[in-house]
Structure formats: structure tokens, C-alpha cells
Amino acid sequence: MASRTAHRTNKSKPARGNGFKAQRTGRGVARYYLLYEYLSGALNDGTIPAGGALPSEPELVTRYKLSRTTVRRALARLEEEGRIIRRRGSGTFARQNRKPVRLHLNLHDFFEDITTLAAQSTTSMLRFEMGAVPASVRELQPRLEAQALIIQRIHRAHGAPYALTTAYVPERIGRKIKKSSLNRTHLVTVIDQLGARSTKTEYTTSAVAADAIAAKRLDVSLGTPLLRTRAVLTDSHNQLHSVIESLCRPDRFSLRANYERNPNRNSSSRWRLKRS
Amino acid sequence: MTRATNAGIGVTRYLQVYTVLSQALAEGDIGAGEALPSEPSLVRQYGVSRTTVRRALARLAQERCIVRRRGSGTFARDRVVKTPNARQIAALFEDPRSIATNTTSRLIEFKHTPVPDFLHREWPEVGANVLTIRRVRYVDREPVVLVTAYIPEEIGRQLTARRLGNDTILWALDKLGIHATTTEQEASAVAADPFTARHLDLGVGAPTLNLRGLARDAHGRIICFANYLYRPDRYEIHTVVEREKSQRGRQALRL
Numbered sequence: 001m002a003s004r005t006a007h008r009t010n011k012s013k014p015a016r017g018n019g020f021k022a023q024r025t026g027r028g029v030a031r032y033y034l035l036y037e038y039l040s041g042a043l044n045d046g047t048i049p050a051g052g053a054l055p056s057e058p059e060l061v062t063r064y065k066l067s068r069t070t071v072r073r074a075l076a077r078l079e080e081e082g083r084i085i086r087r088r089g090s091g092t093f094a095r096q097n098r099k100p101v102r103l104h105l106n107l108h109d110f111f112e113d114i115t116t117l118a119a120q121s122t123t124s125m126l127r128f129e130m131g132a133v134p135a136s137v138r139e140l141q142p143r144l145e146a147q148a149l150i151i152q153r154i155h156r157a158h159g160a161p162y163a164l165t166t167a168y169v170p171e172r173i174g175r176k177i178k179k180s181s182l183n184r185t186h187l188v189t190v191i192d193q194l195g196a197r198s199t200k201t202e203y204t205t206s207a208v209a210a211d212a213i214a215a216k217r218l219d220v221s222l223g224t225p226l227l228r229t230r231a232v233l234t235d236s237h238n239q240l241h242s243v244i245e246s247l248c249r250p251d252r253f254s255l256r257a258n259y260e261r262n263p264n265r266n267s268s269s270r271w272r273l274k275r276s
Numbered sequence: 277m278t279r280a281t282n283a284g285i286g287v288t289r290y291l292q293v294y295t296v297l298s299q300a301l302a303e304g305d306i307g308a309g310e311a312l313p314s315e316p317s318l319v320r321q322y323g324v325s326r327t328t329v330r331r332a333l334a335r336l337a338q339e340r341c342i343v344r345r346r347g348s349g350t351f352a353r354d355r356v357v358k359t360p361n362a363r364q365i366a367a368l369f370e371d372p373r374s375i376a377t378n379t380t381s382r383l384i385e386f387k388h389t390p391v392p393d394f395l396h397r398e399w400p401e402v403g404a405n406v407l408t409i410r411r412v413r414y415v416d417r418e419p420v421v422l423v424t425a426y427i428p429e430e431i432g433r434q435l436t437a438r439r440l441g442n443d444t445i446l447w448a449l450d451k452l453g454i455h456a457t458t459t460e461q462e463a464s465a466v467a468a469d470p471f472t473a474r475h476l477d478l479g480v481g482a483p484t485l486n487l488r489g490l491a492r493d494a495h496g497r498i499i500c501f502a503n504y505l506y507r508p509d510r511y512e513i514h515t516v517v518e519r520e521k522s523q524r525g526r527q528a529l530r531l
Contacts (some may be wrong), residue, residue: 139304200516225484254463261458269370273517
């Protein structure tokens, strides 16, 4: 971090007392980000209430021993995010928190909700072809054969991309799927209509950093955290219907689930999904 | 000039490239012994300088994730699997008794505080004061999750750090006769801030799996709100949903 202090404008160079130097930050973290994080936290937890004034730029410079440029960068980002408002001559103030518009998938209503979500979304087809299933996907789902129908799409709501999905459908089912049938209809519904009803989904949720392709398609920076879900859909005979991997922007999409105590005390699990 | 990366998320470009490559290696997208793309192709793919690519590769080499052979390229090393994977750990977290015996925890904070603003805005019935509990849970001494829980004052007063011990919070409350009967959960992904990064032994800006859960008793009273930040290489959420008649799910509750 020492090299980053070289461009400071503050000539008096007081010892970095309780500034951000005190935090062990690891490599690769911009100094402005630490101030941004700090102020962001203060705005979130109400230390600086809506309408309240933030410390002035010179105050922040002195208090945290940062350059004016660094302070401005942190404030600029908060302003960009619509969380503060800067009034010339009078100062910087916290804005009322606006609730972002986010789509939700309720796992407890999975089969109903995916239909609704599909109807609300527009999609662009990136891939629709029989192709080789990547080894890392087959390792996870050995029931997938080497070849499958691969459907890759970008999903948008109100014009803004929120998910990049890649579906793998076994050839025997995939051959019957028409590309045009997927418009505003969920893949599961399309497969249902072929007479093969999916009755179960095993759902795995994780987080990943956006790689170059996801970053470009979802309009985020490389490395941005994304919510990743993998759904394995099967029928009542435990035959595989599809494996769908989704990479979702967490600011535009989240997963919800309601649980209740399992009345069956012998069950290995204490909780079960609660249907609404 | 367009750039695929962007320093806007507060981490430097080399760290973004490092994070993405190290994930591809860990997940087997680049299998053991396989070649990584060449430096020039990484430069093109990520829209960064050669120096940035080299710095990311140098760190991966230093961490023994890759091996660089002069003249022939850069290759993924055999993954030395010494710790259980995300699926195995998720199975350990299925049941509070299993959590108590198979994991350890470290208490960072156990303090009566005013209710945080976000909680008050969304659920004012929690009251003006809460017991705030913050701790890290480990499997094989490696951090898995950072939990921050808020418990309404009248319930929190009955709990002590000693009584909590290594139990999950809901399990500890159960023992006090306060039973959670429903929970509402929301999953998301967030970048590790410096505090989280330090406690989970991650780089700042690395992705974490975020779960927020609200637990209520039989009268609908809120007994706990908790925020979990999981290391995605150490934990994943598994849910089974069956259609119609017997639609039910299975998931461990991680409190």
C-alpha cells in the first residue's frame, strides 16, 4: 500500500494514525474503496440517516489522511449509486434509500414461479445446437451423455439483462424441441408439452466471479459476484430431463425460500419447503 | 478504449483476472494438466495489459495452482484435495447436532446494541435493541461462513455466550424453549468487503454466497434475523423441490 501514498497532495504528511492503514486489507484493494465501504456502511446502518449531512471533503481528508482525489472518488461512486446528493455550497447529504427493482424466484413455488418469470422476460438465443457437454458439467451430472442439446440464452426484464442460462437437454428429448417454442415459455414447460413431465428439481445455489463471457453478456465488470444456480430436473421415473445452469446478477435477481418445521420427526431434515 | 475489466468494483485488474482464473482452476473448467490460454490470448480476452496478466499468473504460480514451462506454456497443476468440498460440507451443515460436532466456531462479537437501521426499517416489531452475535464457523480449521445474527432484546437476554457455545443460534434458542417454526430466506451473491475477507481468508472483492434468514416462532414472532456470508468453494445450498402433491424441500438451516 505504501506506493499508493506517493500521490497524496497533503504536504504536511501527518503520521497515519487511525486512518485506513490500520486495516489489514490485503493486496489489490484501492484506498478509495475502503472509504467507500466505510461510508456505505454508515449509510446502510443509519449512522448517517436519510437527509443527514456527510462530513465535508476537507474533514474526510484530514480524518482519514487521504488525498482529496481519493475522497472525491469514493463520494463520486456513492453519488453514482444514487445514495448521496451533493449540493453546491451546502454540502453532501444522504438520500432516502430507494428499493431497487429485483426479480425473485420463490423456490417453495418453483414450478409455478418459473412460468411467471419466463412470461415476464425477453430472451436472446446465443446457442441452440447439439454439442459436446463440458467435462466439468458431466462430472457434476454423470447421467448427462457426451452429446446434448445446448441452449444458451440471455434473459432480460424491462430491457435489462439479469441472467445468462445454459441448459443441457439429453438428445432423446432435445431432438423434439423447436427453437421457436422457447419464446416466453420456460424450458420446463416446453418439455412438459412434449409429454415428458418434470416432477422434481434438485437445486444447487452458489456464488461465482463473472468470467469474460458472463461479464460481457450481463453488462458487469470481470470478477463481479454472480449468483449461480444449477437445476437438475427429472421425471417420476428419475429420468433426466434437463440440467440448467444460471448466472444471475444479484442486483436484479434473487432466490427466496420459505421453510417450516418438518412434522415428521423421523425425517433426516428438520425443515421442509412451505408452499404458499 | 473498451476494457472487459473495470476497476470500478474497487479491486485492481490483476486481482479480477486472478479471481476468475483461480475459479476456473478450482472448478475444473481448466482440468489438471491442461494448458491455460497463452498470455497474448488472456490479454485479448480480458482487455488488460500483459503486465496485469503476468502478475495474476505469478500469483497463481506462487500458490502452486499452475506451473509455467518455458517454451511450452502454462499448465494447471493437479488439484491437491485436502479439505472437504462444498457439497460435503453442506451435508455436515444439514443438522444442528452435526454442526455442533463437526465444526468449530469463533465468536467475534456478542453484544447488546441498538437495532440496526435496515432491520428496523423492514421489521420494526424487532424493537429498539437487539443482541448482536457475530461469529465464524470452521471445518478442519478452514473458515466456511461468517454469521451476523440479531435477536430481539427480550429473547437475547436469556442467552449468554457460554450457553451459546458451539451450538447454532436456533438450536441454542430451542434449548431455551424458544422454537423457530418458520424461516424466510433469500440468497444472493456479494463481494467480500475487507472485514469479511479477513475473517473468511479471501481476497477483498471475492464472491461470497449471501443468505439472509428470518426465523419466527409459532405465534409469528420474530426470534432471529441472520446474515450469512459463505465461502462458495466451501459451501453451497442444496434444495429439492417436488412438484404438486408432494412438493417439499430439504435444506439445512444454518443458524
